[in-house]
Amino acid sequence: MNGSIPTNSDTPSKGKLQINVTSEINHFPVSGANIRISYTGIPDSTIEEVTTDSSGQSETLELDAPPVEYSLDVTSEEQPYSEYTLLITAPGFETISIAGTEILADVTAIQNIQMRPSDSSETGEERFVIPAHTLYGIYPEKIPEAEIKPVNETGEIVLSRVVVPEYIVVHDGSPRDSTAQNYYVKYKDYIKNVASSEIYATWPANTIRANVLAIMSFTLNRVYTEWYRNQGFDFTITSSTAFDHKWIPERNIYDTISVIVDELFASYLSRPNVRQPILTQYCDGRRVQCPNWMTQWGSKSLGDQGYSPIEILRYYYGADMYINTAEAISGIPSSWPGYNLEIGSSGNKVRQLQEQLNVISDAYPALPKLTADGIYGPATAEAVRKFQEVFGLPETGITDYSTWYKISEIYVGVSRIAELT
Incomplete structure (x- = not known):
């Protein structure tokens, strides 16, 4: 496979890889898992062998x-x-092999793996092959659609407000391919996967933000208008680039993209007097040109020039585009208080945070147990910092927006067996 083995030079570039292994059934971490890493195309050439820790x-x-x-x-x-x-x-657990984990220079690839418990002594092997990145491989170009959908037709089901879903159903193929599998995917994980599949994680942060906003707005338009369900399908969105976005089962994501999705995940793009999120379409800008849509390489160039995310988006979609925030986030026990929780904070939100961290620590023993007293002292700050370290957030010990919702997400995951497996 071309490019599987990096070109030899005196000082080859380096990328990083961090692997997280959890159980598919209860989302608990799998400690002591053995991971062998080889060059794709030379599977017997083990170059690293590592074991997972208690997290x-x-x-x-x-x-x-x-x-x-x-x-x-x-x-x-x-x-x-x-x-x-x-x-x-x-x-x-059943053995898993993943071929094609993509390592870019100067960023950390995060490979999340869910293992299926084995119910017999004979363990099978699940195999996944990650296809080429969309900016490098050849994929069908997007079939243009109206960016605002008619929502007043008879029988049309449309939500009354914009809600960030907990899960979406991804049809891994084109809409009418009945052999394609449907996957239940957490919304944030879906966005991270698509962004990691469609842009390079080495690009400027504001370019990544603009592209993430476009991906989320497009996805929330599909959710809000129930686009595919209204055509008789039982899924939210497809993985076909001709219709939607490229989503790839079991592919790795990147730290630079993950942190931005955690920061922006309740946002979408709006136009004045239009309730629905805008169906923001785009193309690569190298193989394919698309007037009035964003181009990914063009957004990279604007990011290099210091454009902000909204300036990049307005450059392509027009001056009346603006960033909006969803009214509700489903599946979350309680919303962010609206301000950071830190040393000196107190009250019910702090107590709730402490209680959730204690439940998470049952699954992740690296997290210390807390007294749920509603007072944010040094022990709570340290537990939050340890949580941030385990889950790839900036290690501040302060519960900001991203940390609050990540704690909620992990708490929901480990405190109930997901109904959607």
Whole structure:
């Protein structure tokens, strides 16, 4: 496979890889899982072997990657990422192999893996092959649609307000492909997966923000208008680039993208006097041009020039586009208080936070137990900092917007067996 093994040079570039392993059934971490890493295309050439800790995590590994310039230069024809194969085994679980984990220079790839408990002594092996990144491979171009959907037709089901769903159903194929599998995917995980599949994580942060906003707005338009359900389908969105976005089962995501999705996940794009999120379509801007839509390489160039996310979006979609926030987030026990919780804070929101962290610590023993007294002291700050370390958030010990909702998400995951597996 071209580009599987990075080109040899005196000082090869490096990317990082961090692996998180949980049980598919109860979302608890799987400690002691063995992970063997080899170059894709040479599966017997184990180059690293690691074991997960009590949080189900590997150490962060440094792996060879092509020069970062390959992912930053619109004219480069070189594959900008190296590809690795992971073989994951753990007692009591089915073996998983993932071929094609993509390592970019200078960023951390995060490979989240859910293992299926094995119900017999004969363990099977689940195999996943990650196809090429959309900016490197060849994919069908988006079939243009109206960016605002008619919602007054008879029999049309439309939500009365914009709600960020907890899960969406992704049809892994084109809409009429009845053989394609449907997947229940957490909304935030879906957005992180699509952004990691469609833009490079090495790009400027504001370029990533603009693209994430476009992906989320498009997705929430599909949710809000119940676009596919109104056509008789039982899914929210597809993984076909001709219709929607590229979503890839079991692909890795990147730290630079994950942190931005956690920061923005309740946002979408609006136009004046239009209730629904705008169906923000885009193309790559290199192989395909798309007037009046954002181009991904063009947004990268504007980010390089110092444009803000909204300036990038308005450059393509017009001056009346603005960023809105969803009225509700489903599946969340309680909404963010509207201000950071930190040392000196007190009250019911702090107590609720402490109680949720205590439930999470049953699954993640690296987190210390707290006295749920409603007072945010040094012990609570340290528990929050440890949570942030385990779940890849900036380690501040302060419960900001991203941390509050990540604690809620993990709490919901470990405190109930997901109804949607």
